[in-house]
Amino acid sequence: MIVIDYKDKRPIYEQVIEKITNLIVRGILEPDTKLPSVRNFAIELSINPNTIQRAYTELERQGFIYSVKGKGNYVSSNIEVVNLKKAEVKDELKKIVEKAKDIGLTKEEFLDDINQCIEEVSLW
Amino acid sequence: MIVIDYKDKRPIYEQVIEKITNLIVRGILEPDTKLPSVRNFAIELSINPNTIQRAYTELERQGFIYSVKGKGNYVSSNIEVVNLKKAEVKDELKKIVEKAKDIGLTKEEFLDDINQCIEEVSLW
Amino acid sequence: MIVIDYKDKRPIYEQVIEKITNLIVRGILEPDTKLPSVRNFAIELSINPNTIQRAYTELERQGFIYSVKGKGNYVSSNIEVVNLKKAEVKDELKKIVEKAKDIGLTKEEFLDDINQCIEEVSLW
Amino acid sequence: MIVIDYKDKRPIYEQVIEKITNLIVRGILEPDTKLPSVRNFAIELSINPNTIQRAYTELERQGFIYSVKGKGNYVSSNIEVVNLKKAEVKDELKKIVEKAKDIGLTKEEFLDDINQCIEEVSLW
DNA sequence: GTGGTCTAGACCACG
DNA sequence: GTGGTCTAGACCACC
Numbered sequence: 001m002i003v004i005d006y007k008d009k010r011p012i013y014e015q016v017i018e019k020i021t022n023l024i025v026r027g028i029l030e031p032d033t034k035l036p037s038v039r040n041f042a043i044e045l046s047i048n049p050n051t052i053q054r055a056y057t058e059l060e061r062q063g064f065i066y067s068v069k070g071k072g073n074y075v076s077s078n079i080e081v082v083n084l085k086k087a088e089v090k091d092e093l094k095k096i097v098e099k100a101k102d103i104g105l106t107k108e109e110f111l112d113d114i115n116q117c118i119e120e121v122s123l124w
Numbered sequence: 125m126i127v128i129d130y131k132d133k134r135p136i137y138e139q140v141i142e143k144i145t146n147l148i149v150r151g152i153l154e155p156d157t158k159l160p161s162v163r164n165f166a167i168e169l170s171i172n173p174n175t176i177q178r179a180y181t182e183l184e185r186q187g188f189i190y191s192v193k194g195k196g197n198y199v200s201s202n203i204e205v206v207n208l209k210k211a212e213v214k215d216e217l218k219k220i221v222e223k224a225k226d227i228g229l230t231k232e233e234f235l236d237d238i239n240q241c242i243e244e245v246s247l248w
Numbered sequence: 249m250i251v252i253d254y255k256d257k258r259p260i261y262e263q264v265i266e267k268i269t270n271l272i273v274r275g276i277l278e279p280d281t282k283l284p285s286v287r288n289f290a291i292e293l294s295i296n297p298n299t300i301q302r303a304y305t306e307l308e309r310q311g312f313i314y315s316v317k318g319k320g321n322y323v324s325s326n327i328e329v330v331n332l333k334k335a336e337v338k339d340e341l342k343k344i345v346e347k348a349k350d351i352g353l354t355k356e357e358f359l360d361d362i363n364q365c366i367e368e369v370s371l372w
Numbered sequence: 373m374i375v376i377d378y379k380d381k382r383p384i385y386e387q388v389i390e391k392i393t394n395l396i397v398r399g400i401l402e403p404d405t406k407l408p409s410v411r412n413f414a415i416e417l418s419i420n421p422n423t424i425q426r427a428y429t430e431l432e433r434q435g436f437i438y439s440v441k442g443k444g445n446y447v448s449s450n451i452e453v454v455n456l457k458k459a460e461v462k463d464e465l466k467k468i469v470e471k472a473k474d475i476g477l478t479k480e481e482f483l484d485d486i487n488q489c490i491e492e493v494s495l496w
Numbered sequence: 497g498t499g500g501t502c503t504a505g506a507c508c509a510c511g
Numbered sequence: 512g513t514g515g516t517c518t519a520g521a522c523c524a525c526c
Contacts, residue, residue, distance in 0.1 A: 025228035070525035104149040273476035352397035
């Protein structure tokens with residue numbers, strides 16, 4: 001289902017979160033699909049169950065999945081979640097734009113910063 | 125020196141903070157300039173001295189001003205403070221760019237969002 | 249049957265969902281009533297059929313309607329659905345009450361907030 | 373500093389979060405105060421360092437504290453944080469009020485639910 | 497069986 | 512020394 005990159009310097013649980021998020025927002029994992037159980041997924045990826053648990057907990061907190069005790073973890077209906085997240089991004093963006101203005105950055109400097117950030121992000 | 129906008133829904137002390145920050149980072153208030161005393165400033169703006177005190181306390185915590193007991197509040201030498209703030213903005217920007225990528229926004233959509241935010245910000 | 253408010257800043261499909269939900273929980277649309285077909289409803293409201301489809305899909309996921317392939321969409325027998333939703337509301341309410349307590353809000357402040365919210369909600 | 377109640381059925385890390393949050397919002401822990409180190413605090417409470425770590429991580433996510441690698445965890449300037457949280461509560465409240473209206477709850481039923489929730493919350 | 501919590505002990509990067 | 516991550520193994524509640 002997913003592959004861990006041990007050359008990646010980020011923590012494993014972050015990689016797991018990112019990859020599952022991707023599968024969900026791209027619609028590859030459809031709403032109400034059951035995710036692998038904490039234990040099985042850990043065995044499959046040869047990592048500790050706690051690491052998967054951590055990833056699942058965070059994904060639930062973000063609203064991408066929901067968990068049912070004694071049953072498993074499931075993909076949320078993502079129409080709302082993705083829209084919510086998009087609104088969130090825009091909201092945060094607005095705040096940062098205001099802050100940038102406040103501390104005296106010019107529009108040009110700000111756009112330079114953004115372009116630099118975009119370049120640093122891999123695979124976009 | 126500054127004007128309070130009572131139509132603004134934010135608390136007054138936040139407005140005071142924002143406006144003084146602006147004056148400082150734009151260099152209008154030069155380092156070591158004495159700010160109005162809490163009492164006088166409050167009278168001038170027709171607000172409660174506690175509100176000014178709160179703003180000054182926060183500005184000191186953020187490093188924009190420093191206070192000398194028995195004398196008053198003074199503008200910090202702001203070069204390093206501003207650089208710190210710029211780094212902060214860039215850091216937050218990087219996080220948001222990653223988030224935007226993760227939830228499936230395309231570069232174009234993201235840049236659209238940014239342009240929209242910039243347009244919404246008055247006087248930049 | 250329903251009217252779209254183009255001054256409303258929310259997406260159209262959300263408005264459609266809200267309004268149909270209302271008609272169902274108020275009993276105006278009785279169980280097993282057939283809803284307008286996606287195509288006709290779209291024409292009636294002068295919007296894109298995809299928008300209606302999206303609303304119907306979400307309403308089905310929430311349990312308010314069910315679809316029969318080749319026939320159409322029908323109102324669910326709603327007693328259990330509504331009870332489920334009521335339990336959901338109470339659950340969320342409990343969480344927010346705890347949060348309010350945790351951040352140091354007094355009972356009085358909290359109840360003030362609630363009354364303010366209720367007043368802001370139109371037509372209740 | 374704080375005491376764990378083993379009769380409490382909630383997880384330990386939640387108790388720690390709640391108690392520290394309380395100390396912060398009540399102003400007993402002032403901004404920039406250093407919290408006990410993960411290890412020392414764990415020894416003091418006779419629990420596992422991971423449990424403290426979890427509490428600190430969550431408190432940082434919520435904005436109540438900030439951590440500096442290699443140095444320690446510190447209380448955030450809480451003026452903004454608490455105001456932010458209060459706004460959050462009100463925002464969530466508004467959403468839930470709308471939802472309650474949508475599913476056909478009357479004002480009276482809703483207020484009953486709230487009073488019930490408030491009663492269930494201990495020590496408020 | 498499942499998720500969720502907790503303990504014990506280890507390693508890393510940072511300062 | 513500090514926080515942060517990860518592993519191993521255990522126990523509980525729920526279904």
